[in-house]
Amino acid sequence: MPRFSLHNATASVRLMKRAGELGMVARGQLLQDRRREMRFSSHSQSPKWRPVSVLDEWVAKEARPISLRQLMVFGRSLTESRLMNSANYVRTELPTRLAHRIRDMQRLPYVVVTNAHINEVYDLYYTAFDTFRKVKEIKTLEDNDRFCETIRTMLKAHLTVIPKLARGILECTGLMAADDLDKFMNTILRARISRRVIAEQHLALTDTFHAPWFSPGAKLSESEFIGEVFLKCVAKEVIERCGKMTQKIARGAYGPDVAVPEIKIDGHLDANFPFILSHLEYIIGELLRNAVQGVVEKHQRDSDRGSNPQNAPPPPVEITICESPQNVIIRISDKGGGIPRDILPYLWSFSKGPASEQLLANLGQVPKMAATMQELQLEADQSGKSRTVKREELGPSNSLATLSSRPPNLRLGMGLPLSRVYAEYWAGSLALHSLEGYGVDVFLQISKLGNKNEQLTTRATMDAV
Secondary structure, three states, rough: HHHHHHHHHHHHHHHHHHHHHHHHHHHHHHHHHHHHHHHHHHHHHHOOOOOHHHHHHHHHOOOOOEEEEHHHHHHHHHOOOHHHHHHHHHHHHHHHHHHHHHHHHHHOOOOOOOOOHHHHHHHHHHHHHHHHHHHOOOOOOHHHHHHHHHHHHHHHHHHHHHHHHHHHHHHHHEEEEEEHHHHOOOOHHHHHHHHHHHHHHHHHHHHHHOOOOOOOOOOOOOOOEOOOEEEEEEEEHHHHHHHHHHHHHHHHHOOOOOOOEEEEEEEOOOOOEEEEHHHHHHOOOOOOHHHHHHHHHHHHHHHHOOOOOOOEEEEEEEEEEEEOOOEEEEEEEEEEOOOOOOOOHHHOOOOOOOHHHHHHHOOOOOOOOOOOOEEEEEEOOOOOOOOOEEEHHHHHOOOOOOOOOOOOOOOOOHHHHHHHHHHHOOOOOOEEEOOOOOEEEEEEEEEEOOOEEOOOOOOOOOOOO
């Protein structure tokens, strides 16, 4: 009997000890959970992160997409009344489109949305949303001038958005499915383009209205811009302009004596269409940069290996323009050796897989990025500092993008995917076919009638991940 009691007592002690250990584990886990809840709740209680009713009200509204033709017709006979209508459209549309993207960010995984770069973009978006939603109805020219100043301030502040987004996406590789990251990036960039289009169009219309040569109600000629829309974009002229700049960049990067490929253009050389010139020049500039760079580097490799004994010039970049009743198709063909097979899976992706670390370092050298042709980044002026030249100083024929004029060795991994976003924005397309070891064919299709609405996500439609 005593023996049995001693056994029971020993078992009881063991049970009590085990229960104590489990209790300590449970208390430790509970403490961790409470700390985790505090980290989440401290962020969620912030006014910017809480899905407050005012954001819900704007998220419930649908964006109202427009077409190039609507932009042209609206601005062709500009009056004070039409300018006020434009201002009030932008006044209500900007906070609506911003609210949708803020909600999309709120639906990202917590570990992604708290990335330092994406969090900074979120703060920029929320500040802009909160500013624009408070703007009262525009009734006078003085109201409009104040509104335009607010727009300019926000556009300048948001020049950091693209590099911050790109760095955030690269740092979040592996924390979220690559397809979901690309879907998010495409949605955000397309929405960014849409906001800049309507904002910059209104700024341009306002500048036109205040110009000394302008007479209210007078129709503009077909050779001019209506706001940001160039009524007669001649494909051949845009290609020649971008081609000369691309060749100049190549000589600056590889040396003045480098053999630069000739750029040959054939096909329907008179093809023209209404378009936002900055968008087209960005796309063409990026595609030609890639083609010329590929040909120059392959020609140098062949010469170094002795594969070019006759010292023949590099093969030309051949461009064909094809015009149909509804579209203009531009094919750019080069013999630059094609794209390596291990790079192809990441060609259209913003999350670049094995190349992420190098691209992150390169993006760190590009703190601001307009990704439009309205600003030309001069690498150095006489003071040795870079400066920005506005389109008004140079005219549309000399405007080239920061991205397209950067040194060829500064690869950012954004040129092709961002070009496709621009191409698809007005219901066009961009496709690429590579023959490894030989060259690349790129096909850019543009809707020439200007009757297609901007391809815009009109609501916050991203699924929660």
